[in-house]
Amino acid sequence: MKxxxxxxxxxxxxxxxxxxxxxxxxxxxxxxxxxxxxxFDTLAKxxxxxxxxxxxxxxxxSIGLPIKYRTAKADSVKQLIAQEAVKYVERYQVIxxxxxxxxxxxxxxxxxxxxxxxxxxxRPALTVVTNAVNIASELTVRHQIKIMVTGGVARPQSxxxxxxxxxxxxxxxxxxxxxxxxxxxSPERGAGAIHEDEARVNKQLAARAERVIVVTDSxxxxxxxxxxIVPLADIDxxxxxxxxxxxFIDLFRxxxxxxxxx
Numbered sequence: 001m002k003x004x005x006x007x008x009x010x011x012x013x014x015x016x017x018x019x020x021x022x023x024x025x026x027x028x029x030x031x032x033x034x035x036x037x038x039x040f041d042t043l044a045k046x047x048x049x050x051x052x053x054x055x056x057x058x059x060x061x062s063i064g065l066p067i068k069y070r071t072a073k074a075d076s077v078k079q080l081i082a083q084e085a086v087k088y089v090e091r092y093q094v095i096x097x098x099x100x101x102x103x104x105x106x107x108x109x110x111x112x113x114x115x116x117x118x119x120x121x122x123r124p125a126l127t128v129v130t131n132a133v134n135i136a137s138e139l140t141v142r143h144q145i146k147i148m149v150t151g152g153v154a155r156p157q158s159x160x161x162x163x164x165x166x167x168x169x170x171x172x173x174x175x176x177x178x179x180x181x182x183x184x185x186s187p188e189r190g191a192g193a194i195h196e197d198e199a200r201v202n203k204q205l206a207a208r209a210e211r212v213i214v215v216t217d218s219x220x221x222x223x224x225x226x227x228x229i230v231p232l233a234d235i236d237x238x239x240x241x242x243x244x245x246x247x248f249i250d251l252f253r254x255x256x257x258x259x260x261x262x
Contacts, residue, residue: 006031010039014049014058021055077241078102080262081215082109084239085179088213091115091125093176096205098198099132099160100181102215107135111142118144129173131166131201134159148173155195162197170204178209180235182216184225187251190232192225199227211236218243232257 001009006029013028014020026036040056043049049056082105089095089110097103107128110116116125124146130136131150139145151165180202184192191214193199206212212234218241232251237258244261252259 006035007039007042010036011043011048014043014056017058019052019055019057025055077217077262078105079109081217081239081241082106084260084262085213085215086110086113088177088211088237089113089126092123094127094129094174096175096178096209097128097130097132097135098179098181098202098205099130099135099158102217103132103179103181104135104138106179106215107139111139111145116142116144129170129175129205131161131170131205132159133161150201152201155198157195158198160198160201162195162201166201167204170201170208173208175205175209177211177213178205180206180212180214180229182214182220182225182229184223185214185216185220185232185238185248186224187232187248189225189228191229191235193227193229194225196227199225199229202229206230206234213237213239215239217241218245221245221248 009029010025013025022033022036022040026033029036040049040051044051044056048059050059078101081102085106086109095110097107110126118125125144127146127148128135128139129148129150131152133149133154136147136149139147150161150169152161152163154161180191182191183194186192193202206229212230214235214237216238221244233255235257237260238252239260239262242261249259
């Protein structure tokens, strides 16, 4: 395991438990206690944990971890979701994407899909509209894909641009499909985000689209988020994994929301 991957795993353990001892994390990660002490020191310098005698505690800065620190326990699941999502994209469409680990995987799947390979033509194979600077960075090197990045203020937790500049840009565009990553999905509140400014921009990405596809692993069905993005009835398709609670399957059927389980 690479060092940054281990740091991400250690940070998620601290974030999940709130307070941990060196020995228990060492046992979970299967490395020496000395290694975990050094990891705690590194994370403390980055102000992501606070050191205690013999351990570490989560800090407020651990909430909404930056993408690079999310180990994405279900990385393989997110990749399967992304591979399924690309099936709904056609050449020459305009695709909207917000930030997040799953939408980042969708962007990566699009980048390598042969149906978007370069041809001898002036027209881009695909146009991607995004407020996520990491997604824009990964796709910019793909010359067959036109990238439109919203303006706004970058949030380090998600790499998303938010604020009135982002919203103004989105007012001017039309999108065929928006792939929406979410922090939570609930029957009462629909799709949600932790931060209200992100939710506003994500809501607009959805509003400008002909079709809204939520891409999320099943863990988000048991979570709650501070800000609402869109109600379930405004979602056209949900792509998730087999861990989805059965009550959601019935609910989506009642709301005529298409569901694909990978």
